[in-house]
Amino acid sequence: MGRWEPNARGRLAEAALQLYSERGFEQTTVAEIARRAGLTERTFFRHYADKREVLFGSGELQELFVQAVAGAPESASPIDAMAVGLDAVCEMFADRHAHARKRQAVITANAELRERELIKLASVSAALADALRRRGVAEPAASLTAEAGVAVFKVGFERWIGAAEGRPMTQLVRESLAELKAVTAGHQGAPADGGSRGGDA
Amino acid sequence: MGRWEPNARGRLAEAALQLYSERGFEQTTVAEIARRAGLTERTFFRHYADKREVLFGSGELQELFVQAVAGAPESASPIDAMAVGLDAVCEMFADRHAHARKRQAVITANAELRERELIKLASVSAALADALRRRGVAEPAASLTAEAGVAVFKVGFERWIGAAEGRPMTQLVRESLAELKAVTAGHQGAPADGGSRGGDA
Numbered sequence: 001m002g003r004w005e006p007n008a009r010g011r012l013a014e015a016a017l018q019l020y021s022e023r024g025f026e027q028t029t030v031a032e033i034a035r036r037a038g039l040t041e042r043t044f045f046r047h048y049a050d051k052r053e054v055l056f057g058s059g060e061l062q063e064l065f066v067q068a069v070a071g072a073p074e075s076a077s078p079i080d081a082m083a084v085g086l087d088a089v090c091e092m093f094a095d096r097h098a099h100a101r102k103r104q105a106v107i108t109a110n111a112e113l114r115e116r117e118l119i120k121l122a123s124v125s126a127a128l129a130d131a132l133r134r135r136g137v138a139e140p141a142a143s144l145t146a147e148a149g150v151a152v153f154k155v156g157f158e159r160w161i162g163a164a165e166g167r168p169m170t171q172l173v174r175e176s177l178a179e180l181k182a183v184t185a186g187h188q189g190a191p192a193d194g195g196s197r198g199g200d201a
Numbered sequence: 202m203g204r205w206e207p208n209a210r211g212r213l214a215e216a217a218l219q220l221y222s223e224r225g226f227e228q229t230t231v232a233e234i235a236r237r238a239g240l241t242e243r244t245f246f247r248h249y250a251d252k253r254e255v256l257f258g259s260g261e262l263q264e265l266f267v268q269a270v271a272g273a274p275e276s277a278s279p280i281d282a283m284a285v286g287l288d289a290v291c292e293m294f295a296d297r298h299a300h301a302r303k304r305q306a307v308i309t310a311n312a313e314l315r316e317r318e319l320i321k322l323a324s325v326s327a328a329l330a331d332a333l334r335r336r337g338v339a340e341p342a343a344s345l346t347a348e349a350g351v352a353v354f355k356v357g358f359e360r361w362i363g364a365a366e367g368r369p370m371t372q373l374v375r376e377s378l379a380e381l382k383a384v385t386a387g388h389q390g391a392p393a394d395g396g397s398r399g400g401d402a
Contacts, residue, residue: 077387077389078384079385080387115320118319119315119316122319140357140360140376140377141384143352143356144352144356144384147349147356148381148385151344151349155341175341176345179341180345180349183342183345183346184385185280185382185385185386186281188278188279188338188342
């Protein structure tokens, strides 16, 4: 087998996700992932440090999110810059629904992976706050806007991969942002179908 | 030494925090904590499962936060119920500034402890969302309000234990909540001293 394999990284990721889904993350070995992908363990370790890296390795989400926030029009308010970032992230996920759903099921089933996911989101939040400060946003507004953005992403994403959901992620994330704006403005939570808001309980 | 020691739990926690601060979390053993507290290792393990538990054991924050949100006036909007919870939490911390600061320095210095802190906050957020749903708040408003509450707590807390800060935690957390409301309403971030908001950049 040659040293260079076409799309080895993607094949390993796909094989790993299949195996994690079939038999669980704990029960899967690197040897099995490599075999399923038709590659060697050596090749695996050229691309990933360990089994966990396959699920969290790329840093693509953070990079894209931060770049979009940084690149929002200068005149955009912090929350509007965050909305630009959220849209960019949704676009990235658009054709990955099945993959994202499978990946999330693997993560949810494993405490260690859930921790890793929290760390990743905390890192995204810190990077977003940094991007906002570079746009001239003061503290604590920068950190609060970043945390709000990550919360909106998280809630929107969970709805998107939820069982009953067929709508595009962009729509669900935008709805979540609108809902966050509504609740911080003192409204009661309204049903997510966009129905009229109830009065006070 | 008798089987029951007056305030063993508190003495162990104090001794542990001293040692973690002096020589680092990793470098401290349970035997040393027990010795410093004038107690035995057996007594330590009657109160805490391990070294980490001493820093995160009580669950007091989550319980108090959730109870206060649940007990807010029925007519309160979700974000106002969250404000009641935040005030209650600030009151709990009021006379613990030195302790909280020392504890946070220990946590910040250790990746494993930072992870544990993130897990704790995720658990608080989930419990708050649950409390809001029991108040009749729909999803995604409940989860978003809970995430917003935890973000406000986190940012306010960090300011409170920050080097240059002398104001009470209640004031800083209320300011953070006001700032979150302002940014989600589309304002630019203003300096935290309450000065007038700048125009668009």
